[in-house]
Amino acid sequence: xxxxxxxxxxxxxxxxxxxxxxxxxxxxxxxxxxxxxxxxxxxxxxxxxxxxxxxxxxxxxxxxxxxxxxxxxxxxxxxxxxxxxxxxxxxxxxxxxxxxxxxxxxxxxxxxxxxxxxxxxxxxxxxxxxxxxxxxxxxxxxxxxxxx
Numbered sequence: 001x002x003x004x005x006x007x008x009x010x011x012x013x014x015x016x017x018x019x020x021x022x023x024x025x026x027x028x029x030x031x032x033x034x035x036x037x038x039x040x041x042x043x044x045x046x047x048x049x050x051x052x053x054x055x056x057x058x059x060x061x062x063x064x065x066x067x068x069x070x071x072x073x074x075x076x077x078x079x080x081x082x083x084x085x086x087x088x089x090x091x092x093x094x095x096x097x098x099x100x101x102x103x104x105x106x107x108x109x110x111x112x113x114x115x116x117x118x119x120x121x122x123x124x125x126x127x128x129x130x131x132x133x134x135x136x137x138x139x140x141x142x143x144x145x146x147x148x
Contacts, residue, residue, distance in 0.1 A: 001017060001021055001031070001035060005048060009046070010045075010046055010047065010048055011046065011048070012047065012053075013047070013050070015050060016049060019050065019054075019057070020035075020038055020053045023053075023057045024136070025136035025137075026136075027135075027136040033060040033063055034057055034060040037055075037056035037057070037060045038053050038057070041055050061137060064137055065141055068135075069137065072122070072138075073142075079103075080116055082113075083099060083103060083113040083117060084117065084122065084123070084142055086098075086102035087099055087131060087142075088138075088142035088146075088147065089102060090102065094131040095130065096110055096111060096114060099114075099131070114131070121134050122134055122135050122138065
């Protein structure tokens, strides 16, 4: 991000750059989307400010919600969505047994949903059977839109 900004004749401070970079979670689409919105905040200024980053990241998140997450969620079955919501509510160190309990189903039934969501690239299985979200901002999206 720094190279792109500097190649275009602008600068960015370390803290603002760190915030911009971390907000992408390494997801290539978010790198482009964040960069686009951050750049457009104050194009007349030589320096990209921390506020430019905050505002640009918020716009990029809204675009990510609309273009990627809403569409992705809309293609899932209700029970697959229930699985993801249960994961989001669980927080960290997510285990299939707890997800099944939150869903009100058996671990073997929950495992069928897990398998589909793994194949779709929405979740990942980490060491020791811990589950995590593969798609950036998905957990936050689920909490914002589907949690009580």
